[in-house]
Amino acid sequence: MGAVLKSFTIEPLVEILAWGQNVLKEFDTLTFEVLNPDSAHGIYAGESITIEGKNYLYRGYKAWSDLGEILFCRMLTPKVLSDHTVQISYKKLDLSDSFHHSGAKEEKYGTQSKFSALHKNEEPAFLSPYLRALQSAKVGEKKRILNLGINTGDEFDLIRQILPHEEYLNLELVGIDHSQTAIAYARERFSEGNASFYVHDINDLASLELGKFDLIISIGTLQSPGIDFKLLFMQLVQEYLTREGAIILGFPNCRWMGGEMIYGAKAPNYPYSEMTLLYKDVYYCKKYLQQKKFRVTLTGKDYIFLTGTSIRKD
Ligand SMILES: C[S@@+](CC[C@H](N)C(=O)[O-])C[C@H]1O[C@@H](n2cnc3c(N)ncnc32)[C@H](O)[C@@H]1O
Numbered sequence: 001m002g003a004v005l006k007s008f009t010i011e012p013l014v015e016i017l018a019w020g021q022n023v024l025k026e027f028d029t030l031t032f033e034v035l036n037p038d039s040a041h042g043i044y045a046g047e048s049i050t051i052e053g054k055n056y057l058y059r060g061y062k063a064w065s066d067l068g069e070i071l072f073c074r075m076l077t078p079k080v081l082s083d084h085t086v087q088i089s090y091k092k093l094d095l096s097d098s099f100h101h102s103g104a105k106e107e108k109y110g111t112q113s114k115f116s117a118l119h120k121n122e123e124p125a126f127l128s129p130y131l132r133a134l135q136s137a138k139v140g141e142k143k144r145i146l147n148l149g150i151n152t153g154d155e156f157d158l159i160r161q162i163l164p165h166e167e168y169l170n171l172e173l174v175g176i177d178h179s180q181t182a183i184a185y186a187r188e189r190f191s192e193g194n195a196s197f198y199v200h201d202i203n204d205l206a207s208l209e210l211g212k213f214d215l216i217i218s219i220g221t222l223q224s225p226g227i228d229f230k231l232l233f234m235q236l237v238q239e240y241l242t243r244e245g246a247i248i249l250g251f252p253n254c255r256w257m258g259g260e261m262i263y264g265a266k267a268p269n270y271p272y273s274e275m276t277l278l279y280k281d282v283y284y285c286k287k288y289l290q291q292k293k294f295r296v297t298l299t300g301k302d303y304i305f306l307t308g309t310s311i312r313k314d
Contacts (some may be wrong), residue, residue, distance in 0.1 A: 005087070008035040009056050013046070013067075020071050020090075030073065030090045033081055037061050051084050054209035064088050069262055094257030109151055110181035114255075116151075120219075120303075121158050123261050129300035130219075130250065133307040134159065136297060140167050142214035146240065148202045149221025150175030153186035156195065170192055174210060176200050203227060205240070213244045219250030219303070223281060233285055237292060246309045247289070251282055254302035263302050282306055 008016055016032070023030050035056040041050055045063045047055050061078075068075040073090035081087050098114060109115045120126040128158065139145070140163050147155055153175060160168050173195040177183050183199045188195075198208060203226070216236055222229050233249075241247065255262050264273025285306050286296045294308035 005031050005033065005141055007085070009035070009054065010048075012057070013059075013063075017067065017070075020067070024071060024073070024090075024092060028092045030071070031087060031258065033085050033087055034059065034064075036080065036084055036086045037064070039084055054084075056084075067236055072257070072262065074258070074260055090266070093262075096255050097259075098255065098257040106178045107181060109177075110179045111152065111185050112181065116182070118256055119154065119186070120261075121154055123302070125261070125300075127158075127303045129305045130155075130158065130248075130297055131162070133160065133248045133250075133305045136307045137215055137248055137309060139163070139215060142171065142246070143171045144213045144242075145174070145215045145217065146210065147175045147211040148172070148195065148216070148218040148236075149224070150177050150186060151179065151182045153189050153195075153197075155217055155219060156186075156190060156308075160190075168192075174198070174213070176202055176205075176208075178202075187254070203232065205235070210240070213240055213245060214242050214250070215246050216241060216313075217248045217250075220252045221250075222249065223251065223277075229281060230284065234288065237289065243312055244310050246307070247294075248308075249285060249306045250300075251304040252302075253278055253300075253304055261302055278304065 009271035014063070020030050035049065035051075035058060035060075037060045039051060040058055043049065043058050045059045047058045065075050068090045071090060072093050072095060074093060076089040078089070079087040107113065121130070135221055145159070150156070156173050156175065159171070167174055169192060171194055173190065175183070175186055175195065175197045177186075177197075178199060178201050180199050183197045186197050200208060202221070221227070222232060236247065241304045251275075253263065253265050254266070255266055259284065265278065267277065282298060282304055285308075286298065289296045289308040293310065293312045295311050296306060296308045299305045299307070
């Protein structure tokens with residue numbers, strides 16, 4: 001359906017938000033005219049600014065992009081409308097276009113799923129804290145690395161990209177996932193001889209007799225249905241980490257819909273993102289690791305990264 005054009009100058013954001021929510025009930029796009037964000041630099045959203053006798057409340061592109069995300073829209077390329085104004089347009093996301101709605105089990109995240117279209121390392125809000133976590137864990141100094149819920153191997157791929165090739169080849173990488181198609185793809189993708197992959201249920205690690213690891217990574221997996229989160233986590237720390245080992249856990253705080261990574265995970269019993277479960281699990285891991293003498297940091301936004309590095313001395 002068609003766009004609606006309206007001009008905003010000094011209206012507060014609460015008014016613009018309510019207008020947008022209302023229009024989007026009926027239309028798929030939202031279009032409005034505002035002060036050109038390039039009109040000023042270094043001033044905050046909501047600061048008053050007067051240009052050629054006309055008053056405006058300033059907002060930058062980040063504010064407009066955030067508003068689009070909150071309205072479950074994609075922001076389109078702005079158009080210059082006049083000397084001092086631009087047109088902001090949003091297009092509604094197709095919220096049904098998401099792997100979250102898939103009912104499949106082992107192959108919910110397989111190569112034929114919508115999930116396989118995601119490239120998380122290409123999202124700055126994922127890449128930056130994951131890189132930092134790898135650096136804090138001193139990934140280049142680790143020998144054996146285990147990844148639980150490896151899928152097609154994007155997390156190993158970034159390690160391969162950031163380390164000098166020789167250093168990368170000295171690593172021994174082990175990836176586990178119950179999706180056959182994802183693991184088949186990962187095996188082809190990492191054919192240098194230093195990686196092995198298992199199609200296996202991570203509730204039953206014992207039967208694989210994997211030994212210990214210097215770094216364990218698991219992103220978006222330990223909170224999956226069918227996994228006893230706390231039990232598995234304690235098992236990993238007690239039985240699968242070397243004394244100097246490190247652990248990186250990524251907790252999703254977003255949804256992937258209609259081509260976008262949208263901040264905020266869907267919570268049971270709430271029509272909006274609510275984070276009690278996330279904080280509870282993250283904090284449980286942090287406390288547990290601290291008791292076991294790990295230094296623990298929490299970073300990230302759309303994915304919360306917990307990085308634990310051993311400071312055990314005895
Ligand atoms: C949300 S995806 C995350 C994949 C990858 N770490 C990423 O962030 O792109 C969760 C992965 O864990 C796998 N998985 C879930 N439960 C599992 C289980 N019990 N045993 C093995 N793999 C499991 C899924 O097949 C899927 O590849």
